[in-house]
Amino acid sequence: xxxxxxxxxxxxxxxxxxxxxxxxxxxxxxxxxxxxxxxxxxxxxxxxxxxxxxxxxxxxxxxxxxxxxxxxxxxxxxxxxxxxxxxxxxxxxxxxxxxxxxxxxxxxxxxxxxxxxxxxxxxxxxxxxxxxxxxxxxxxxxxxxxxxxxxxxxxxxxxxxxxxxxxxxxxxxxxxxxxxxxxxxxxxxxxxxxxxxxxxxxxxxxxxxxxxxxxxxxxxxxxxxxxxxxxxxxxxxxxxxxxxxxxxxxxxxxxxxxxxxxxxxxxxxxxxxxxxxxxxxxxxxxxxxxxxxxxxxxxxxxxxxxxxxxxxxxxxxxxxxxxxxxxxxxxxxxxxxxxxxxxxxxxxxxxxxxxxxxxxxxxxxxxxxxxxxxxxxxxxxxxxxxxxxxxx
Amino acid sequence: xxxxxxxxxxxxxxxxxxxxxxxxxxxxxxxxxxxxxxxxxxxxxxxxxxxxxxxxxxxxxxxxxxxxxxxxxxxxxxxxxxxxxxxxxxxxxxxxxxxxxxxxxxxxxxxxxxxxxxxxxxxxxxxxxxxxxxxxxxxxxxxxxxxxxxxxxxxxxxxxxxxxxxxxxxxxxxxxxxxxxxxxxxxxxxxxxxxxxxxxxxxxxxxxxxxxxxxxxxxxx
Ligand SMILES: Nc1ncnc2c1ncn2[C@@H]1O[C@H](COP(=O)(O)OP(=O)(O)OP(=O)(O)O)[C@@H](O)[C@H]1O
Ligand SMILES: [Mg+2]
Numbered sequence: 001x002x003x004x005x006x007x008x009x010x011x012x013x014x015x016x017x018x019x020x021x022x023x024x025x026x027x028x029x030x031x032x033x034x035x036x037x038x039x040x041x042x043x044x045x046x047x048x049x050x051x052x053x054x055x056x057x058x059x060x061x062x063x064x065x066x067x068x069x070x071x072x073x074x075x076x077x078x079x080x081x082x083x084x085x086x087x088x089x090x091x092x093x094x095x096x097x098x099x100x101x102x103x104x105x106x107x108x109x110x111x112x113x114x115x116x117x118x119x120x121x122x123x124x125x126x127x128x129x130x131x132x133x134x135x136x137x138x139x140x141x142x143x144x145x146x147x148x149x150x151x152x153x154x155x156x157x158x159x160x161x162x163x164x165x166x167x168x169x170x171x172x173x174x175x176x177x178x179x180x181x182x183x184x185x186x187x188x189x190x191x192x193x194x195x196x197x198x199x200x201x202x203x204x205x206x207x208x209x210x211x212x213x214x215x216x217x218x219x220x221x222x223x224x225x226x227x228x229x230x231x232x233x234x235x236x237x238x239x240x241x242x243x244x245x246x247x248x249x250x251x252x253x254x255x256x257x258x259x260x261x262x263x264x265x266x267x268x269x270x271x272x273x274x275x276x277x278x279x280x281x282x283x284x285x286x287x288x289x290x291x292x293x294x295x296x297x298x299x300x301x302x303x304x305x306x307x308x309x310x311x312x313x314x315x316x317x318x319x320x321x322x323x324x325x326x327x328x329x330x331x332x333x334x335x336x337x338x339x340x341x342x343x344x345x346x347x348x349x350x351x352x353x354x355x356x357x358x359x360x361x362x363x364x365x366x367x368x369x370x371x372x373x374x375x376x377x378x379x380x381x382x383x384x385x386x387x388x389x390x391x392x
Numbered sequence: 393x394x395x396x397x398x399x400x401x402x403x404x405x406x407x408x409x410x411x412x413x414x415x416x417x418x419x420x421x422x423x424x425x426x427x428x429x430x431x432x433x434x435x436x437x438x439x440x441x442x443x444x445x446x447x448x449x450x451x452x453x454x455x456x457x458x459x460x461x462x463x464x465x466x467x468x469x470x471x472x473x474x475x476x477x478x479x480x481x482x483x484x485x486x487x488x489x490x491x492x493x494x495x496x497x498x499x500x501x502x503x504x505x506x507x508x509x510x511x512x513x514x515x516x517x518x519x520x521x522x523x524x525x526x527x528x529x530x531x532x533x534x535x536x537x538x539x540x541x542x543x544x545x546x547x548x549x550x551x552x553x554x555x556x557x558x559x560x561x562x563x564x565x566x567x568x569x570x571x572x573x574x575x576x577x578x579x580x581x582x583x584x585x586x587x588x589x590x591x592x593x594x595x596x597x598x599x600x601x602x603x604x605x606x607x608x609x610x611x612x613x
Contacts, residue, residue, distance in 0.1 A: 010502045021490045286488050292447065293500045294475020296468050317575040 009372030011299055015306035030311050030318075033371065036265055037319025038326070039334075041363050045323055046332040055243070063298035064200040064224050065237045074147075075204040081231055085212065092215045096207030098196040102161055102189075105151055111147055113189045115196025116211075126185065139193035142175040146186030150375025153197050161199070171197050266368055284382045291387035300383040301376060312368040318362065327353035378392070393456070394420040394554065394585055395444060400453035402439055404608075412464055413439040415610035417453070418526070421587060423553070428581050428596040429589045431445040431607030433494065437589035438558055439482055440607070444587065446470045446558050457554070475500060479547030485539050487531040487546075494527040497546045510549065517545035520575055537563045544572060548579065555579070557588040561595060573598040 019026050066085075068077035082094040102112040113336070119132040133140030143151070151159055153173065160168045177185040212224050224236045287300050302326045326332060400417040403410050413436045430435045430520050444449040446462040453463045457477065462470060474480075479500075483497055487496045497514045518524050521541035523534075531539050539561060547555055555576075561569045577599055580586055588595065589607075596602040606613050 014502055017495075018490070020530075038610060282489060286490075289486050289488055290499075291471075292474070292482070292486065294471050294473075295502075296471040298468070299471075386448065388442045 007299075008302070011302045012306050015303040016310065017229060018303065019307050019310060024243055026307075026311055030315050031226045033227070033312065033367070034318040034322070036313055037363060037367050040265070040366065041320045041360070042324030042326045043323075043335065044359040044363060045327045045353035045355060046335055048356055049332075049342040052354055055203050057388055061239050061242055063217065063220050064227065064238050066210040066212060066227060067235045068239070069233060069235050074209075076202065076208060077210055077234070079205050079207060080084070081234070082207075084230060085227060088223060088230065090215050090223050090312035091212055092221050093213040095211045095213075096193060096209075097211055098193050098200060098202050098210065100196070100200050107183065109150070110187065111150070111189050112187050113191065113196055113199060115191050115193040115199075117193045119190075123190075126181050126245060128176045128178045130173070133174050133190070133195075134194055135192045135194070137192065137198055139169065139171045139195055140174045140191065140223050141147075141188045141195070142177065144177045144185035144188040144352045145179050145182050147189050148176055160208050164197055164201070166225060166240050169195075171195075216281040262366070265370075286388060287379065287382045288385075291383065297380070301380055304376050304379040308372050312371045316364065316368055320363070324355065393420050394423045394425075394458060395478070395587070396454075397444060398454045398456075399456065400440070400443055402436075402448065402453045403451055412436075412610045414443060414612075415448070417443075417610075417612045418487060419605070419612060421585060422515065423585055424580070424583050426466070426576075426586045426598075426599045426602045427588070427605065428602050429587070429605045429607050429612070430591060430596075431589065432591060435607045436610040437607055438524045439498070439610075440612070441558050441587070441589055443554050445471055445480060446447060446474055458594055462513075468591060477553050479552035479555045481540075481544055481560045483558040483562065483587045485531070489531050491540050492528050492530055493523065496531065496542060497549055499606075500546065500550050510583060514549055516543070517548050518542070537565070537568060538574060540564065541568070541572065543610040544575075552584070554585045554587065557586065557590075559590050560588060561592055567612070570598070 023284065066081070067074045067137060068081070069075070079096055079097075082096065083093050087090055097114065097116055099114040102113050103109075104111055118135070124132060127142065128145075130142065132142060153159060157173045158170060159173075160170045163169055170190070171189075178187065193207075196202070203210075211229065212223070214220055220238050220240065224238045228234065228236045290300055291297070326334065397417055397419040400414050401412065402411050402414040406410070415436075417440060419427075429435060429437055429440070436469070439448065443450050443455075446457075449463055457473065457612070462473075465473070480486075487493075488499065491499065494511070494514055498510065501510055515524065515527065516525055521540055521544055523538060523545075524544075526534060526538065531542070534542065541561070543559075544560060545559070557576075560576075561572060564572065573595065576586060576588075580599065586599075596604045
């Protein structure tokens with residue numbers, strides 16, 4: 001048998017045995033450690049999942065949106081503006097949209113009622129079941145899951161809303177959006193532009209905004225600039241911009257969360273330093289005795305390493321598994337208030353956790369590595385003193 | 393020669409004053425000898441032992457064990473030498489409090505063979521020091537003298553060529569002391585070399601052919 005291997009095995013034995021001897025202490029460190037890793041990994045997995053959802057949903061977002069601005073506020077845009085745009089080369093289509101908010105008395109939240117002049121066939125793929133509304137003014141709508149819950153239709157397909165001036169309009173549900181897209185569709189009620197004009201009383205000559213589709217997606221920004229030059233009293237928003245804003249918001253939120261987590265982590269490390277490594281005189285003495293009996297500094301460190309590695313690796317496994325379960329099966333219940341705080345109709349979004357190697361590496365860098373350092377360095381200091389100091 | 397010390401010097405600085413704990417010590421011990429060094433408290437006995445055992449580096453002078461100078465070898469070779477060749481009996485409690493008696497005795501073996509295989513030998517030794525029934529106790533559950541006896545049993549577990557013993561009969565009553573000295577005698581007759589420092593003048597008398605030195609303020613005579 002290889003003696004080096006045999007020796008490592010004996011050291012490992014000793015390390016595990018000494019872990020076992022201090023089982024209460026090590027168990028508590030393990031639990032706190034696993035908790036921190038759980039929070040951190042949940043957070044990473046959740047942000048990953050949300051970013052994915054957002055990017056998937058945003059693929060359906062309009063390429064360019066043109067809004068009329070008056071005194072810094074959005075106003076209705078004349079349809080004639082769309083005609084002017086036709087002279088810009090590279091624009092394939094200009095479509096008006098009419099949309100607005102309907103206050104829901106039951107939840108106290110707003111439903112976004114969106115009327116479009118044509119339905120992007122890709123939208124079909126976002127449907128859980130049913131079909132897109134026809135272009136008529138028959139009152140056909142597709143609902144986001146938040147609205148479905150909000151209206152509590154219990155299988156009925158018809159419901160009515162009061163128009164702003166208190167007459168009633170009846171709608172028929174033709175389909176629902178998938179829960180996966182809920183981040184963007186939760187409060188959405190999509191219908192034909194004829195229906196939304198009818199509901200909000202907006203004349204044929206105006207729209208809420210104009211959607212511009214370009215022939216070549218690479219030219220989005222160039223064309224957006226041309227539009228802005230041609231129509232100086234408008235704001236032009238592009239899909240890449242929305243994506244950027246979106247990421248920034250997420251980035252900010254996850255950044256904020258990270259700061260909270262790091263604070264917690266720092267507290268944990270201080271605790272670990274104090275508990276695991278603030279070596280008690282007995283532990284120092286133990287190291288001294290081991291050295292007197294012929295252990296080398298490296299052997300003492302190996303024992304510590306195996307101990308710390310076992311604790312942190314178990315904590316990592318435990319924490320990450322719990323984190324995954326938290327996102328996959330509990331939809332990140334603990335973090336919902338932070339991540340979705342802005343929305344009143346809380347999305348009951350089903351999340352698919354995204355486990356990226358980089359995320360796990362980040363978790364390791366912020367948890368396992370500091371823990372190893374924090375436990376091994378003091379042992380190394382204690383093991384480096386000449387052995388005779390333990391003799392008197 | 394098994395052990396050869398030449399001009400060993402070890403000083404400590406105490407409040408700016410140089411204190412020669414061991415002063416120009418010369419000592420040769422051949423295999424199978426029983427050497428006793430007598431000296432008052434503070435005369436440098438412990439320091440001398442730790443110089444010989446490679447625990448403390450001398451200011452000057454050399455220590456050869458089996459032809460190899462302690463400090464001319466690497467740290468790890470020195471550690472291996474301590475582990476394989478020498479059994480230490482320390483002046484003060486040196487058991488690991490969280491390990492049981494039998495685990496403490498097996499500890500030096502962690503590196504050589506499978507500790508399990510030597511459990512029988514460890515039990516034998518424990519029996520020889522009269523503590524066979526305490527194998528699974530923790531050191532804290534033993535008296536000072538009992539702990540010392542466990543440490544004595546531990547020093548033999550590696551079947552070392554040399555035993556370096558610092559006041560091995562320190563807190564033992566006469567009857568127990570006699571048992572331990574008989575054990576020493578037996579091992580000595582089987583070829584184990586002993587270097588014992590003590591202020592117990594009777595210790596040497598118990599052995600067959602002891603060589604006795606005196607140590608006074610770091611000077612060996
Ligand atoms: N680490 C140290 N720093 C300073 N002085 C020391 C140190 N170790 C030992 N000494 C001094 O060296 C001298 C010899 O000490 P040593 O422990 O060798 O004596 P000893 O003969 O073993 O005494 P005792 O019989 O009481 O155990 C003492 O005066 C002691 O104060
Ligand atoms: Mg002493």
